Amino acid sequence: MTSAPSPSTSPAVRERMRIRAGEYRGPTGPLAKGYVQTNIVIMPEGYADDFLRFCQLNPKPCPLLEVGTPGDPRLPGLGADIDIRSDVPAYRLFERGREKAVVHDIADVWTNDLVTFALGCSFSFEEALEEAGLGVRHNELGLINPMYTTHLPTRPAGPFGGPYVVSMRPFKPADAIRAIQVTSRFPQVHGAPIHFGDPVAIGIRDIGVSQHGGDAVPIYAGEVPVFWACGVTSQIAVMQAELPFCITHQPAHMLITDLRNAELAVI
DSSP states (O other): OOOOOOTTSOHHHHHHHHHHTTSOOSOSTTSSTTEEEEEEEEEEHHHHHHHHHHHHHOTTTOOEEEEOOTTOOOOTTTOTTOOTTTSSSOEEEEETTEEEEEESOOGGGOOTTEEEEEEEOTHHHHHHHHHTTOOOHHHHTTOOOOEEEEEEEOOOBTTBOOEEEEEEEEEOHHHHHHHHHHHTTOGGGTOSOSEESOGGGGTOSOTTSOBTTOOOOOOOTTOEEEEEEOTHHHHHHHHHHTOSSEEEEOTTOOEEEEEEGGGGOOO
16 A cells, blocks of 8 residues: 655655556646656667667657656656655557557556656646746646647657657737747657748648647637647557567656756756
């Protein structure tokens, strides 16, 4: 049984303990404001070097924050008490590129050859946008950020490749410029946008239909859609690689770390 966290425990630890105890299984965006959240990909060690190279070749969608030791569920660089087998609200289990199940704990499928990759997440730069007075539409509406598969190719490594996935936030043109300036200071969590304006130019045919579990948001008159590289790109890459077994987080259901968003800002 998981013991209750002390009242003096940080918000990040308190939320991880709730998730570990099975008390929370929803999207993590609203939780532990100010703390870094990460995308998660877990795979057998035999594929880890190629996936590491894939992330290094594609730092915009797959910015690496931590790589675990084979068989070790801890990620000490992100939090002293993290147990990756239980600290994410929802996991996707894949076999040969096909999703087999969504589960809330992976202790029963954990093996001593699994390697965990933690990738930066846009939740971190959204805090900076909001602090700059730039409203983030999906947060204002209590929704999950809209996500889309593009026709922009990633740079392949071994069996890993496929298209970019992007997340979108609408802004007026002057605010879009400011958003570019703000997010460029956070390269470890996707950094500046990769496109703004016409979605068809990057292969998005219907901006009103979000993918990957995200929600479509309204784009008002005088606004332009602004697109950032998204960590779900890594999930497309492992699906296309058709690994015999792989685990990822469910989109928007992230690992909450002990790092502060402000620590990732580049002056």
